[in-house]
Amino acid sequence: MKKVMILLVLSIALTCGIVGTSTASQVGVIDVSLDPEVFFPHDTGTVTIVIKNTGTDSVELSRVNLQGTRSIYVIESPHYIGVGRLGAGDTMTTSFTIRAGNEEGIFYPRFSLNFVPSGNMMFPISLKVDKTPIEAGIKTRPDTFMEGKKDVVVVSVGNPRENSLSGVTITPQTGIANTVPTSIFIGTLQPGEKKEAEFSVTPTGTGDITFNVEYRNGQNRQTVPLTIPVVPGTAKRVPEPIVSNVEVTSIAGGYRITGDVSNAGLETARSVVMTTKDPAEPIDPFRVYVVGALDADDFSSFEVTFTAKDAETVPLVTRYRDDDGNLYEEVTHVTIQSGPMPVAEQDGISPMVIGIIGLSVVIVAGALLYSRKKR
């Protein structure tokens, strides 16, 4: 902008010097504005120029024109031929539609005025074309996505350009994940400014997620796609409840399973609940056993009661949630007896039984011998 102002002052001075007429000397360009301020290659924009008659007499203008350069094309001009008179102290605003070419750099399309009966004025306009795009990247993403598990993806956008960018919007596009929100509007990014957008991504399959960063430079829409592959796998940091030390015993009306549930993962398993499911039917008193939160490397005992008819194994269900509230279910198949009760191995006769029998035999034999002793 500063350069534009300097050029504007120089232009007024030059114009007066070159033309050297009283008519030209009293008319000058007092403001030039560009939209956008800095063009991308192939951007379309406008140049708005304000001229003023600073003299005491009116001036008659025959032509108002903007001359393009080798990389700046004037695509729409008012063609002010025979514009008319510009009264003393009056101003006139004129706009031209231009389009940048493929090249980067600073270009000077020339604005000119023709006066009646003679004389003219030229004014070079500084116009910058810069193809530096918005800086967009994935700031945060999980090491491994898990199918059905909600993870956070953070997209970061920054504006390295000299002009502000407006209407910045980030929209995820995918057919293999649920993303929330479906779009985030960031708004205007001033030069050197950075903003972030956080998305919750819950994969439902394997594929790609593309985050389209859309923004406007003036009236020109630009898009930067950011694509990340989604290959659901086993995450490294998850709760991992493991059931062990399982014992099945018969109780009145059914069975009881007791055991330990340990968290062998690296994250806390929350709302851990133990129960059984079909073909088992939970019964009181422990239809469901609520273990609660289980920290990594922690364990808890549990007890569930159920009935099961014509079943040799029953599914022991461990339900838990991760920190995001995602519900998981692990099933451990527990064998119950095929008959009505467990068949225990007979380890031989109890020593106590042998002792009692032996002692009884000795006592009774002694009593019999004593009773039959001749007296």
Next chain:
Amino acid sequence: MALKIITALFRPEEFFGELSKEEAAFAVPFGIVIIYSILSAVAGYQMAALMAPMYDVALEGYGGVIAIFGAIGGFVGGIMVWIVAAVLFYLVSMAFHGEGSMKKVLEAVGYGMAPLIAAAGIGIAYLAMVADQVVAPVIRDIMDTTVAEEAVEAFMNQPVMADFTLLQTFLSVVFMIWAANIWYYGIRHARKLKARDAGITVIIPVVLYLIIVIASYGVF
């Protein structure tokens, strides 16, 4: 009373020789029978209480009733042993022209049941010790006799119950032999029998009983 019982246990010939000179008195023998019956009732209650959970589904809420019936059965069974043994001895001894009264036989049989108190007491104490290890399978349909039989079989075949059954069988055999020894002298004096006849009178029912006990354990 205690002296009489001890004498009957360890010197039955001397004891019943003296007793034969007196009229039949039931106080002590009946006391022995009652104690034995009470212990049998306790044993019956114990066993029924352990098995009651098997019927919790099919006969919900009747566990207590089953246990009480077990106790009544045990008590009545104790009395029946006394009466049945006496009647059998009396009848068999009739073949040898026994002369004594039924009262004297009942008295002698009552004294002879004293060793059975020890057998019952040991059984109760052992079962009380191992009761918490006993697992009762559940019978869901009591009308399904096959399942019910399997459940009872499984209940009796679990190690702790198998040990108990073995102990109970041995105790029954060993202490019944002791009781038979006392009955031999008791019947001999009560019915005024020869030694051989008294032996046969006692041995026949006792051996039959022992065969039944051993057979029920599954030896034959």
